[in-house]
Amino acid sequence: MTHMIEDPDYFLLDNDLSDAARALRDRVRDFGRTHVEPIINEAWEKARFPEAVLPGLAELGIIGTFIPGYGCPGLSRQEAGLVAREMGRIDGSVNTFLGVHSNLCMGSIYMLGNEEQRQRWLPALAAIEKTGAFALTEPTHGSDSVSLETSARRETGGWVLNGHKRWIGNGHAADVIVLFARDEADGDVKAFVVEKRQDGTYPGGYSPTVITGKVGKRAINQADIVIDNLRLGEENRLEHCESFSGVNRVLRATRGGASWEAVGHGMAAFEIAAKYALFREQFGGPIGSYQLVQEKLATMLSDLTAMQLMCTRMAELQEREELTTAMASLVKMTTSRKALEMCRTARDMLAGNGLLLENHIARHLTDMEVVSTYEGTDSMQALIVGRDITGMSAFTRTKRP
Numbered sequence: 361m362t363h364m365i366e367d368p369d370y371f372l373l374d375n376d377l378s379d380a381a382r383a384l385r386d387r388v389r390d391f392g393r394t395h396v397e398p399i400i401n402e403a404w405e406k407a408r409f410p411e412a413v414l415p416g417l418a419e420l421g422i423i424g425t426f427i428p429g430y431g432c433p434g435l436s437r438q439e440a441g442l443v444a445r446e447m448g449r450i451d452g453s454v455n456t457f458l459g460v461h462s463n464l465c466m467g468s469i470y471m472l473g474n475e476e477q478r479q480r481w482l483p484a485l486a487a488i489e490k491t492g493a494f495a496l497t498e499p500t501h502g503s504d505s506v507s508l509e510t511s512a513r514r515e516t517g518g519w520v521l522n523g524h525k526r527w528i529g530n531g532h533a534a535d536v537i538v539l540f541a542r543d544e545a546d547g548d549v550k551a552f553v554v555e556k557r558q559d560g561t562y563p564g565g566y567s568p569t570v571i572t573g574k575v576g577k578r579a580i581n582q583a584d585i586v587i588d589n590l591r592l593g594e595e596n597r598l599e600h601c602e603s604f605s606g607v608n609r610v611l612r613a614t615r616g617g618a619s620w621e622a623v624g625h626g627m628a629a630f631e632i633a634a635k636y637a638l639f640r641e642q643f644g645g646p647i648g649s650y651q652l653v654q655e656k657l658a659t660m661l662s663d664l665t666a667m668q669l670m671c672t673r674m675a676e677l678q679e680r681e682e683l684t685t686a687m688a689s690l691v692k693m694t695t696s697r698k699a700l701e702m703c704r705t706a707r708d709m710l711a712g713n714g715l716l717l718e719n720h721i722a723r724h725l726t727d728m729e730v731v732s733t734y735e736g737t738d739s740m741q742a743l744i745v746g747r748d749i750t751g752m753s754a755f756t757r758t759k760r761p
Contacts, residue, residue, distance in 0.1 A: 365634040368627050370665045373672055377438075384435070385442045387420055392450030400451045401717040403579040407572070409530075410579060413454060418488040423462050426613065427470045430478060431486030438675035441620035445671075448624025452727030453579030455621050460529040461485065463614040465492030468538040471613065472551050472598040472606050481536055481553065493534035495525045495554075495585060496607065502527070503740045506604050510587060512541035512550055519597060521552065521565070521590040527734075531583030532568040538598070539587075540607060551601035552592050565590030576726035615688045616678065618735040620671050622695035625724045625731065626664045626702045632721045633657065633706035636713075647709070656705055663698040670694060686748035693741035696732040703728045 364370070377385065395416050403410040417423065424432025425440040435443070440463075447455040466485050470478060484490040501508050510523025521541050531537060537554040554566055562568070568583040600606065634657055637648030647653045670691045677683035703725040707714035714721050732738055747753050 365631055368630050368664055370661055373668055381439050384439055385446055388443055388446040391416055391420055392447055396450050396454055404723055407578045414488050424466050424486045425462055430482035437678040441671055441675050444617045444620035445624040448621035449628045453577050456529055456577055456580045459617050460494055461492040463617060464494035465538050467613055468610045471609050472601040474599040490535035491530060493528055493530040493537040495528045495531055495537050495539040497527050499524055499526045510541040511544050513544045518591060518593040521587050523587045525585040528583045528585055529580055531585055532570050532581055548603040551598040551606060553596045576730040616674055618731050619691045619695040622699035622731050623667045623671055625728050626667055626699040628724050629702040629706040630660050630664055633709045636710055660702050660705060663702055667695045667698055686745050689741040689744040693738050696738055700728045700732055
């Protein structure tokens with residue numbers, strides 16, 4: 361029974377993992393428990409990223425996930441999902457750093473850059489000698505990022521960028537930032553790389569400010585970035601991004617990471633609640649002996665198993681290149697809703713103790729509020745699925761008569 365609580369895999373899905381995938385899972389899990397969990401609450405409370413974990417992350421063989429070569433491991437979709445699951449099970453902030461650095465930033469350079477650009481940036485990012493960020497969203501363009509307004513104007517020898525980015529993970533500190541802007545000449549979206557100078561400062565015109573006052577993912581900082589006549593050379597434009605379809609290529613390749621992370625938060629919530637139910641005594645016995653608590657635990661396990669099944673199938677479809685946007689949206693919508701409810705249930709079962717960071721569930725709960733928002737809110741995912749069901753788009757605002 362204790363093993364089932366500590367490793368909640370009721371339908372034995374992990375039994376089908378390859379030896380390499382199982383070793384990867386255990387490596388990430390052990391690192392999270394040994395090096396991240398003991399320090400994350402303090403980092404979370406202080407709203408600081410735990411930089412002490414970076415050398416260990418670099419040694420895990422996970423940086424660059426699906427990218428082959430350049431010091432990256434070339435993981436399968438399921439293996440990449442296991443990384444997000446196991447790190448999300450420990451902490452959402454560190455997992456977000458990995459998603460931004462390893463998947464979005466490095467993935468953009470790999471898919472949209474030429475060979476010289478790959479060789480220029482990927483090896484150092486794979487070794488975490490440099491850290492990365494991905495600057496797409498803007499203050500007025502989150503879910504509708506396709507409408508981004510940051511502009512790029514070609515001049516002799518390079519480009520001049522102007523605009524505003526917001527909610528950019530690690531955008532205040534990264535050494536390499538992939539930034540998307542709309543070409544004033546043709547109206548198409550292009551990708552650029554902003555680099556720190558050797559003295560650790562950013563080029564003039566790139567002004568990031570850390571967003572403060574967050575209630576979730578507090579151990580990873582997001583930046584508000586003002587871009588004012590930022591000048592970049594042509595060599596800093598990723599050659600193979602000529603429109604927003606380039607952005608979509610990256611997003612399709614990294615799709616599913618948030619769903620796997622949600623599974624990790626759900627696994628943590630179930631483990632925390634089930635263990636607490638075994639030893640917490642009220643009214644003369646452990647609360648796990650009462651019908652109400654057992655029903656809650658059974659529902660949590662049911663939801664968790666459904667999430668695990670969906671993500672496993674999603675990875676299979678990705679490997680066969682059969683996963684559609686609507687399928688991915690259904691998985692994201694479902695896993696976000698179920699994992700958030702699981703965290704709320706676990707927090708409720710711990711009552712007042714659930715409010716304490718030392719019991720971890722409050723951190724998982726608020727982090728899941730963030731997961732439910734990024735990579736498309738539940739409402740946006742529902743509209744994508746709804747469009748697939750009906751053939752009619754509900755994204756545009758209906759004009760009043």
